[in-house]
Amino acid sequence: MDSRLTSFLPRRLALGAAALSLLAASVFSQVALADEANTTGLAVTDTTVTVGQLHSATGTMAISETGAIQAERLAIDQINASGGILGRQIKVIQEDGASDWPTFAEKAKKLLESDKVATVFGCWTSASRKAVLPIFEKDNGLLYYPTFYEGLEQSKNVIYTGQEATQQILASLDWIAKEKGAKTFYLLGSDYIWPRTSMKIARKHIENVLHGTVVGEEYYPLGNTQFGSLTNKIKLKKPDVVFAAVVGGSNVAFYKQLKAAGITSDKQTLLTLSVTEDEMLGIGGENMKGFYSSMKYFQTLDNPNNKKFVEEFKAKYGKDSVIGDVTQAGYLGPWLWKAAVEKAGSFDVDKVVAASPGIELTTAPEGYVKVHENHHLWSKARIAEIQADGTFKVVHESELIEPNPFPKGYQ
Amino acid sequence: MEWLSDFGAIAVMQGFNGLSVFCVLLLMALGLAIIFGQMGVINMAHGEFLTVGAYTTYVISSLTLHYVPAMQPYYFFFAIVASFFIAGALGWLVEWAMISKLYHRPLDTLLATWGLSLVMQQAFRSIFGAREVGAEMPEWIMGSWAPTAAVDIPKNGLFVMGLTFLCTATIFLMLYRSRWGLQVRATMQNRVMSRAVGINTKKVDRMTFALGCGVAGVAGAAFTTIGSTGPTAGSLYIVDTFLTVVFGGAASLVGTIASAFTIAQAQSIMEFFLSGSMAKVLTLSAVILILMLRPQGLFSIKVRK
Numbered sequence: 248m249d250s251r252l253t254s255f256l257p258r259r260l261a262l263g264a265a266a267l268s269l270l271a272a273s274v275f276s277q278v279a280l281a282d283e284a285n286t287t288g289l290a291v292t293d294t295t296v297t298v299g300q301l302h303s304a305t306g307t308m309a310i311s312e313t314g315a316i317q318a319e320r321l322a323i324d325q326i327n328a329s330g331g332i333l334g335r336q337i338k339v340i341q342e343d344g345a346s347d348w349p350t351f352a353e354k355a356k357k358l359l360e361s362d363k364v365a366t367v368f369g370c371w372t373s374a375s376r377k378a379v380l381p382i383f384e385k386d387n388g389l390l391y392y393p394t395f396y397e398g399l400e401q402s403k404n405v406i407y408t409g410q411e412a413t414q415q416i417l418a419s420l421d422w423i424a425k426e427k428g429a430k431t432f433y434l435l436g437s438d439y440i441w442p443r444t445s446m447k448i449a450r451k452h453i454e455n456v457l458h459g460t461v462v463g464e465e466y467y468p469l470g471n472t473q474f475g476s477l478t479n480k481i482k483l484k485k486p487d488v489v490f491a492a493v494v495g496g497s498n499v500a501f502y503k504q505l506k507a508a509g510i511t512s513d514k515q516t517l518l519t520l521s522v523t524e525d526e527m528l529g530i531g532g533e534n535m536k537g538f539y540s541s542m543k544y545f546q547t548l549d550n551p552n553n554k555k556f557v558e559e560f561k562a563k564y565g566k567d568s569v570i571g572d573v574t575q576a577g578y579l580g581p582w583l584w585k586a587a588v589e590k591a592g593s594f595d596v597d598k599v600v601a602a603s604p605g606i607e608l609t610t611a612p613e614g615y616v617k618v619h620e621n622h623h624l625w626s627k628a629r630i631a632e633i634q635a636d637g638t639f640k641v642v643h644e645s646e647l648i649e650p651n652p653f654p655k656g657y658q
Numbered sequence: 659m660e661w662l663s664d665f666g667a668i669a670v671m672q673g674f675n676g677l678s679v680f681c682v683l684l685l686m687a688l689g690l691a692i693i694f695g696q697m698g699v700i701n702m703a704h705g706e707f708l709t710v711g712a713y714t715t716y717v718i719s720s721l722t723l724h725y726v727p728a729m730q731p732y733y734f735f736f737a738i739v740a741s742f743f744i745a746g747a748l749g750w751l752v753e754w755a756m757i758s759k760l761y762h763r764p765l766d767t768l769l770a771t772w773g774l775s776l777v778m779q780q781a782f783r784s785i786f787g788a789r790e791v792g793a794e795m796p797e798w799i800m801g802s803w804a805p806t807a808a809v810d811i812p813k814n815g816l817f818v819m820g821l822t823f824l825c826t827a828t829i830f831l832m833l834y835r836s837r838w839g840l841q842v843r844a845t846m847q848n849r850v851m852s853r854a855v856g857i858n859t860k861k862v863d864r865m866t867f868a869l870g871c872g873v874a875g876v877a878g879a880a881f882t883t884i885g886s887t888g889p890t891a892g893s894l895y896i897v898d899t900f901l902t903v904v905f906g907g908a909a910s911l912v913g914t915i916a917s918a919f920t921i922a923q924a925q926s927i928m929e930f931f932l933s934g935s936m937a938k939v940l941t942l943s944a945v946i947l948i949l950m951l952r953p954q955g956l957f958s959i960k961v962r963k
Contacts, residue, residue: 305780307890309788438935467934470894472885473682475675475815476929476937482810483668496894499790499886507812507884508671509802529790529886533800 284333284593287387290363291594296335298323298581299342299358301369301379306346307495312371314525314574315393316341317564319368322581325559332585333592340364348378355379359386365594366391368580371573373397373440380405389596391580393573395520395543397444398652403600406583407623408576408616410543411652412445415520418628418645419541420452420490426643427516429487430459435477436492436521438466445492445520448657455656462486467493472500478508481515489517498526502534512537518630523571524639532637543626544575544613545639556612575612582608583618615647623650667808672930678815680922681822682884684915685877686895687902688825691914693870694903696833696846697863699757700768703775704899705892707871710748710778711741711878712793712887713786719793731796738821738879745875750868757867758860775893782889790888799883814883821880825873826915832869833911842866846909905945907955916956921945 290297300319302312323337331337340362342354351370358364359382366389370376373396383390383404390405398411423429432453436442446464453459462484467474481489493501498521505511517538522530524546546557546569556578560570583606588594591602606618617625625647631639686708693701715737722733752774760767799817802810833839844852845859853859878892885891898921906917921941928937949955 305783309783310790310888313788465933465935468938471934471938472881472894473679473925475678475812476672476926477934479668479672479675480930482671483664496790496886496888496891499792500884503814503884504812506800507802507814509804509810525789529792529888531792531794 285595286593287595287597288363289365289594289596291335291365294335295338296332296365296594297338297340297362298584299340299362299364299367299369301342301344301351301354301358301367302371303346303375304341304343308344308346308371308375310495311525311573314569314571315368315371315577317568318560318570318574318578319393319580321560321563322578324563326581326585332588333594337581344369344375348374351375352378352382355382355388356386359383359388365389366584366596366599368393368577370394376400376405387596389584389599391584393576393580395572395576397441398654399444399658401621401623401652403622404596405622406580406603406618407650407652408579408583409573410626410628411623411650412448413651413654413657414623414626414628414648415541415543416445416449417452418648419518419520419539419630420449420457422630422643422645423488423516423518423539424457424459427487429516431462431484431486431488432459433462433481433484433486433489434464435489436466437469437471437494437497439469442466442492442494442521446490448654449490451657459487467497469495469497471497474501474504475508477501478505478510481510482508487516489515491517491519492521493519494521498522499529502530502538506534522633523573524569524637525571525574527633527637527639528569530637532633532635535633535637536635538633539642540631540633540639541628542572542631543629544570544572545629545631545641546570547631547639548613548629548641550612550614552610552614553612579608579611579613579616579624582610583616587618617647619650621650621652623652625649664808667806670809671811672926674811674815676923676926678812678819679926680919681815681819682881683898683902683918683922685818685822685825685880686874686899687906687914687918688829689870689872689874689877690899690903691906691911692829692873693867694900695909695911695914696842697866697870698764698846699761699867700764700771701757701870702768702772702896703752703778704871704874705894705896706775706778706782707745707749707874707892708878708881708895709782709887709889709892710745711875712882712891713782713878714741714744714875715879715882716786716791716793716887719795723794730794731798734796734799734879737793738876741875741879742872743875745878746868746872749871749874750864752871753864753867758863761863779889779893786889788889790886790891793882793887795883817883818880821876825876829873830911838862838865901942901945905949905955907957910955910957913955913957920956 285291302316303309327336344351358367368391370392371394376392392405393408395409395415434446450461519540522540586606587599587603591598603618604620608616628645629641630643631641634640690704693699718737722729799814802812804810841857841862845862902918903914906913925937925941928940
């Protein structure tokens with residue numbers, strides 16, 4: 248046997264033993280420190296609690312998810328600065344879902360099973376949420392999900408901080424029908440689950456409640472950039488309202504081509520479900536001037552909470568940064584979690600979930616939100632008119648709307 | 659009667675739409691027709707060279723707006739030229755560093771250029787941020803031209819159309835009327851023999867690849883008038899681009915034009931009578947069917963093998 252190897256062996260054994268004892272010590276210390284605030288072995292020590300952040304920092308969806316990542320970080324930093332949660336500072340493990348749904352699932356598994364995070368703030372698309380959902384349910388994790396989405400889902404392990412479809416759609420359709428006397432509607436969107444479900448709800452509401460007519464309904468592939476035929480069809484059908492849910496890169500092409508085809512707000516009313524401040528950067532205000540957008544939050548909201556939030560966000564991420572609807576919803580996540588943990592007096596997922604319904608946030612930038620038994624938020628619907636400089640002027644604000652992810656008569 | 663004139667106006671606009679889609683397809687495919695068609699290199703990063711052009715336009719538009727706002731109406735012409743040279747120079751570099759080592763290994767080229775496309779996308783994201791940006795357009799290119807009350811012809815469509823004709827004509831002249839074009843075609847048909855008669859095939863390859871990338875850059879600049887500029891904008895076009903070139907017959911420029919025209923018209927007409935997604939499905943199915951019956955594409959050059 249090589250002499251170098253023989254001398255090496257005992258050293259390696261010693262190293263291994265040292266590592267083992269360290270490991271044992273850390274396990275032991277965790278067990279020893281687990282008080283009533285943590286009975287399920289989460290990554291909680293006397294001074295820290297570890298949470299996960301799971302968004303796409305790379306790939307197609309990075310465009311949209313960046314805002315949410317930043318807002319969640321801001322909220323966590325603020326909570327830490329004000330003393331943390333139950334006396335513990337929040338530590339963040341950020342994972343990159345890379346706009347790829349299996350990657351999301353894999354990273355969720357890592358966060359929950361090896362990192363033992365107390366909660367996760369994450370996901371953006373419905374596809375990524377559906378991919379991680381079985382893992383959160385199996386491992387009994389907790390996810391705060393920030394995007395407005397199609398509804399038809401409710402999980403014990405998810406708190407939905409964005410609006411579900413009926414909250415975003417029904418109030419805005421009512422408003423446009425009343426304000427513009429609209430009777431005929433042209434529905435269009437990108438071809439995937441969220442626009443299709445939203446338009447299905449919109450069609451039922453238009454036909455059964457508003458007694459109007461849908462004169463066209465169609466979907467274009469994600470990433471489509473040629474809308475010439477569509478603009479001609481809109482001109483032929485002359486609808487009172489174009490109701491649009493086009494997303495991603497298509498969005499920019501769609502509005503540029505509407506303008507190029509002479510379809511502007513002085514001739515055509517348009518209401519969209521998918522344009523926030525983030526999208527506006529790419530589209531440009533001059534291409535959407537006078538059109539309407541339906542969201543629960545706009546950066547221009549005039550209330551003290553929001554003024555403070557916008558100021559702090561810009562101080563951290565630069566004065567040119569913008570805040571869209573989902574960014575604000577992302578900001579709510581850590582605060583809602585803090586409130587629920589403090590109410591429960593524990594980080595245990597079951598106790599936090601049980602404490603969540605009824606949690607109120609009076610400091611929310613959007614004004615006021617409350618968690619419903621169905622894990623969605625009570626929130627207001629707002630309509631804003633888009634200005635030439637790309638800002639949003641709020642023209643209508645509804646009452647607080649009860650979340651209803653499984654609307655009867657709309658499925 | 660009003661209905662009839664309405665219908666006429668829509669028909670005119672729809673006809674224009676078909677032509678406009680044709681020009682967009684052709685402009686995208688031109689660069690690839692040179693690289694894939696003439697050189698046989700499968701360049702998966704072609705879309706990213708398009709994005710280089712788009713970002714160049716964005717940067718120049720921002721700089722103009724910031725330093726010489728008076729030049730804003732005219733910056734676009736300068737941006738197109740700059741896009742051509744920047745994308746071209748980058749292409750030259752890529753050919754020198756990567757592609758030239760991989761001739762005769764088409765599968766490796768495919769993988770390498772695909773990797774390159776990922777690297778470039780992430781580079782755009784790091785430099786310009788993940789969010790999409792819009793180049794400030796000069797006023798004369800926005801909006802529509804209305805010859806009658808009911809007809810609106812998009813000005814950006816007219817512009818892209820003009821640019822496409824200019825590019826196509828130039829490339830035609832270069833390939834079929836210049837000494838360089840002769841060398842390119844000779845190299846493509848028989849590399850060994852070309853080298854034997856004294857053509858520097860390495861130089862020809864490098865120039866051809868750079869030209870193809872440069873044309874992609876021009877297309878990217880033009881597309882800022884109709885679409886978005888984001889890190890992954892190029893990948894939106896890559897499938898359609900390959901489709902057009904392969905359907906036309908890889909080695910034929912005329913084939914590329916014919917194929918762009920056929921696909922655009924089919925797409926445009928079906929979009930009008932069916933829906934967007936359906937039109938795409940039917941167009942793709944038809945192309946696959948035709949390629950099954952005629953694998954060499956619409957046009958092919960007859961060579962004795």
